[in-house]
Amino acid sequence: MTTILRARVAHTPRDPFAGSGALETFDDGAIAFDDAGVIVAIGPYATVAQQHPGARIEDRSECIAVPGLVDTHVHFPQIAVIGAMGLQLLDWLDQRTLPEEAKMADPLHARKTAKRFVNALKANGTTSALVFGAHFPQAQQALFEAADAAGLRISSGLIVSDRNLRPDLHTTPDAAYEASHELKARWHGHNRLRYAVTPRFSVSCTEAMLDVCHTLLQETPDALFTSHVNESPGEIAFVKALFPDARDYVDTYERAGLLGRRSVLAHNVHVSDEELRQLKQTDTAIAHCPSSNAFLASGIFPMVRHVEAGVRFGMGTDVGAGTGLSMLKEGLVAYHVQMIREEGHLLGPAHLLYLATAAGANAIGLQDTCGDFTPGKQADIALIKAPEGSTLEMVLETAPDWEATLGALFTLAREECVIETRVGGEIVFARV
Numbered sequence: 001m002t003t004i005l006r007a008r009v010a011h012t013p014r015d016p017f018a019g020s021g022a023l024e025t026f027d028d029g030a031i032a033f034d035d036a037g038v039i040v041a042i043g044p045y046a047t048v049a050q051q052h053p054g055a056r057i058e059d060r061s062e063c064i065a066v067p068g069l070v071d072t073h074v075h076f077p078q079i080a081v082i083g084a085m086g087l088q089l090l091d092w093l094d095q096r097t098l099p100e101e102a103k104m105a106d107p108l109h110a111r112k113t114a115k116r117f118v119n120a121l122k123a124n125g126t127t128s129a130l131v132f133g134a135h136f137p138q139a140q141q142a143l144f145e146a147a148d149a150a151g152l153r154i155s156s157g158l159i160v161s162d163r164n165l166r167p168d169l170h171t172t173p174d175a176a177y178e179a180s181h182e183l184k185a186r187w188h189g190h191n192r193l194r195y196a197v198t199p200r201f202s203v204s205c206t207e208a209m210l211d212v213c214h215t216l217l218q219e220t221p222d223a224l225f226t227s228h229v230n231e232s233p234g235e236i237a238f239v240k241a242l243f244p245d246a247r248d249y250v251d252t253y254e255r256a257g258l259l260g261r262r263s264v265l266a267h268n269v270h271v272s273d274e275e276l277r278q279l280k281q282t283d284t285a286i287a288h289c290p291s292s293n294a295f296l297a298s299g300i301f302p303m304v305r306h307v308e309a310g311v312r313f314g315m316g317t318d319v320g321a322g323t324g325l326s327m328l329k330e331g332l333v334a335y336h337v338q339m340i341r342e343e344g345h346l347l348g349p350a351h352l353l354y355l356a357t358a359a360g361a362n363a364i365g366l367q368d369t370c371g372d373f374t375p376g377k378q379a380d381i382a383l384i385k386a387p388e389g390s391t392l393e394m395v396l397e398t399a400p401d402w403e404a405t406l407g408a409l410f411t412l413a414r415e416e417c418v419i420e421t422r423v424g425g426e427i428v429f430a431r432v
């Protein structure tokens with residue numbers, strides 16, 4: 001049976017960085033999908049209803065429907081360190097974050113954390129995410145179990161590292177291979193889950209560990225690769241000292257065979273032109289994490305250079321250096337930061353919607369599955385409604401057009417405004 005969801009609808013089936021006309025909206029709109037969650041039509045409600053006479057109608061005309069949000073970089077063990085102020089990356093890791101990640105050795109704590117994390121993603125309208133995992137196999141197993149039960153599209157994997165962290169977070173290349181292999185055999189391709197090979201960053205990995213990551217990636221079709229790159233000056237200097245023969249930070253991954261269409265590197269704030277060329281040539285994607293980059297004083301993401309170089313990028317909250325799980329807020333921070341850059345004025349509401357949805361889906365290999373409402377894709381939907389009496393409600397009542405409406409959403413709508421989240425048409429979260 002076909003279901004028709006009636007709402008105000010906005011999505012970006014085209015890339016706004018490539019030209020105008022990317023945003024498609026319907027004031028009284030409808031998304032129709034079948035029992036498999038596949039979108040069969042989108043358009044004005046009257047037209048879609050006429051085309052599907054026997055359909056079940058769900059009237060949400062008071063809501064705005066946007067594609068389920070896509071978070072391309074978020075750490076599940078780090079909810080507890082959100083808001084740890086006053087530190088830059090390497091000190092923040094040593095003093096606040098790695099001690100928190102060490103607590104994941106306790107399976108009970110890991111299970112509780114994983115459940116609360118996936119619930120918080122859903123409550124924020126996030127339907128797909130590339131999740132940075134945990135250093136302990138049992139904790140990683142807990143994340144997969146919670147993500148599977150939640151019905152979200154999650155790619156994740158065991159974090160592997162063998163130097164420069166706390167000793168309790170280190171493993172060996174052989175043990176990393178065995179544990180990763182076992183986890184991916186169990187979870188890769190299971191329902192909506194995929195495996196992501198995850199060395200923490202080049203600072204924490206020997207070449208032998210990166211070689212193991214290459215083996216894991218090669219032996220697993222459709223698995224992703226994710227790590228960090230070019231985030232802060234102190235980190236970059238550390239990498240230079242650890243890899244004296246490497247051309248630059250990007251090369252530490254490239255020489256290990258870890259770049260390509262399935263690779264997603266977070267940050268890339270301090271990137272050279274040569275590195276951008278290599279990222280483009282290998283079709284590696286970037287997770288842009290604006291709130292984290294400001295919070296840790298890492299620097300300002302050179303967005304124009306990424307657009308000009310043709311390097312794919314989506315957005316990530318990077319919790320816990322990022323300031324929360326809302327991809328709407330992440331869009332606002334991206335906007336703030338790019339406005340301050342000399343190039344400024346690059347981003348508008350359509351770009352923010354694209355970056356929070358379709359661009360992210362493209363970055364993490366889900367471009368044929370979700371990210372917009374094109375028929376044939378899955379009905380992943382976030383329904384947004386302004387709480388009664390809120391500032392957002394006031395602004396939306398008088399918004400003259402969709403640019404103003406979306407501008408207000410990114411500026412003011414947060415977790416409490418997401419009233420329903422669907423994955424493949426199925427309700428996975430409803431605010432009570």
Ligand code: GUN
Binds near residue numbers: 089097201228231
């Ligand atoms: N680089 C290595 N680990 C991390 C992390 O947990 N967060 C961020 N922002 N950067 C990292």
Ligand code: ZN
Binds near residue numbers: 075132228318
């Ligand atoms: Zn990160």
